[in-house]
Amino acid sequence: MRIHIMIRHLNRSFVALAALAALLSPLASTSATAAGPDIKHWTAPNGARVYYVESHALPLVDIQVGFPAGSALDPEGSAGLAGLTRGMLDAGSEGLDEQQIAERIADTGARIGGSADSDQAGLSIRTLSSEAERNAAIDLAARLLAKPTFPADVLERERARAVAELRDALTRPDTLASRRFMAAVYGSHPYGRSTTVESLQSITRDQLVQFHRNYYTANTAVVAIVGDVTREQADDIARRLTADLPAGTAKPTLPTPQQPAATVERIAHPSAQAHILIGLPGMSRDDPDYFPLLVGNYVLGGGGFVSRLTKEVREKRGFAYSVYSYFMPLRVAGPFQIGLQTRGSQSEEALRVTRAVVDDFIAKGPTAAEIKAARDNIVNGFGLRLDSNRKILDHVAMIGFYQLPLDWLETYPKRVEAVTPEAVRDAFARRVHDANLVTVIAGGDGDSGGGSAPAAATPKKAGHGK
Template sequence: MKKFVFALVMCVGLNAHAALKIQSWTLDNGARVLFVEANSIPVLDISVEFDAGSRRDPADKVGIASLTNAMLARGVRAADAPQNEPALSEAQISDTLADTAAQRGGGAGNDRAGASLRTLSTAVERDKSVALLARILAHPSFPEELLARDKARTIAAIKEDETKPESIAGKAFWRLLYGSHPYAKHETVESVQSITRDDLVNFHRNHYVANRAVIAMIGNITRADAEAIAKQLTVRLPQGAPLPALPAVPAGQKQEELIAHPASQAHIQIGMPAIERGDPDFFPLTVGNYVLGGGGFVSRLTQEVREKRGLSYSVYSYFSPMAQEGPFQVGLQTQKEQANEALQVVRDTVARFLQEGPTTRELKAAKDNLIGGFPLRIDNNRKILDNMAVIGFYGLPLNYLDTWTEKVAKVTAADIKAAFNRKIAIDRLATVVVGNGKQDAK
């Protein structure tokens, strides 16, 4: 049954978007709701997200956000009157979802965390699975024995990551860019070991709250159904006190960290903090980055680093907009003895792009590709749901998807050059090299 439902959802995406109309409202408890009615198949997709990402981790307990989210469905506690609901174990939660052919998901990122549900929209199955999701969000039991299991798994993954050059480079890169800002934090064996059940209970109580919930729904239900479901999902959640303001993201500065590693190749990352969600430079940066390093084999970085000089199999660049300035990043792997040459080629290519911007031909190719490929970003209900969740959490316009291709089409070469020079300075890029030849030789 699950495979059948998934196949149908994959087929309905474009039809759903053809009549895409995002309705939005705010509940009395402060929860924001976004809803798209899509009646092609009897399926409902839901996500519920909170300001509960890793940026909210206490400095000495990094990993709480991730563990809290992972353990939401490890068990739910009994509910008192009027519900009088029994406690449920992890296995019982899984069995209940299986009985209704529902699928639960979720996760925690830097900014946000939450849970998702895909269920049949027919009343019996929908009501049962939505009621369960409401309990998972509001009344997780955080059983001690399963916390010990999840901590052991997390610690094992951390230790494994400590041997991988790409993981080492990634953590060092974020540390260089963000310094003491929460975006720089990453889990350690010590921080995870220190986390207790009480820590999870407190984090959940403070962050999984009704007035900061963002609910997105798309599927075969009415507006009245959506209103009732949104209330059901949040009625058990408490009201949250205002969260403390986070520190400003530090300005980019030129730094370099060379880390020894026995890997055969050097792993290189270059970048600086650059862009928030909702920044008006987003579309010029998106189009320009396709030319610079986001367009695969047709990008300038690939042409200069791979095609002309054979220094790397692949090289990329991208912008990651976040609640605060997310990074601009260039990444590649190369033979250790070629690391310095590859770095210089990357820096020269970025500098030249800042000075010149794209050519007329590059600009047209980038816009044609981005506009032509846009339907693949929303070709099923799940992708539309993910976009709705972003729109809701970051406060983007409700017509964001409807105007996306129009805004791409309007970007000019001058827009790109100006935006790149506002966000990137070649003399303030941080660099991480894991497996640098000179460093290893010491």
């Protein structure tokens, strides 16, 4: 479960500057992104790791504070704890209730929000860089991070909301497919857990307090800062944001996922469309095969209309409007997933063709022309992924959290350009085996083989990754 919570109480001056930023940031960052942003890194006295990019094009500063506090650390039987903990950081804090926090955010003209995923959770801040506004936003964010109160009444409200949303989601075949897919791919590994109604209902306030105390710690914090502040000001921001956090002890670790045995699982559902997912544990963020798998996947199913899967499954046979593949790199091997939707009556044939395309790709690899086209597209589009401070912040925070080299963004295009057809064929042959591919088919029981198909959708492009 991925929870995104963004509080937006903006005064007029901030709205105007945010609009100006949206208009000017691509222009302001063009020269910087050509060589990659200059990332400065240091460690604060309390152990927090700081990553900073200076940019004075606009009077704004974007900040992200991340912790290894994602859903993979949910205790057995308490799936959803990490998400509820993150989501309630702004529900109350040492003398401030929800309404007072919202009013203070509005007074500062800042945006304060955050998210939780499998690996990490944290807080994001966007504020004016002027001293008074910046200090007010940082002081409030530091208070939310270090001293949340997790009010019992708000917990009950948020739990009820999460249960209602989950029950609604469980009526849809795509949700059923994705949950069963992760469970089948990862087994007992933490990445395979899904939130249930029962797990949400079992979570107590004391568990939120303990989870926060265990994982929102100074020595595991990663503070990414991009914008209109000096190195000295960035250091002050990082220190203040983490000053009142518990020191922390050992950093949490995750086991390496085991490869599953190949299975085919079917989930009954009265939908006309069958949702098909195929995959296995793929790669980590620091995987030595990262770039061959990235470029190769663009050819296989990540390149939209130019990918092999789209050409064979959609264009030649009309089995699916959208078919895709992607790698999701995480702390340890995140999923490699192939997905499509097709009429239930043709799901077996669509699955057969999809598997044939994958088998042929693994056996023979891509052509030189396919690799050149993939490299050109990824490299030429890379600058658009760094054309604003917010996008740069996302990448800097990722580099910091996964402890990648500081020049990762600068060397990214060069490493893509260096990928050869032989490297792709070798990487896929070693990493993607028929004996480990899990297949889940959900729905399609409502299709009798006739009727018209739904309106066309644009194929999903999920082959890039960061």
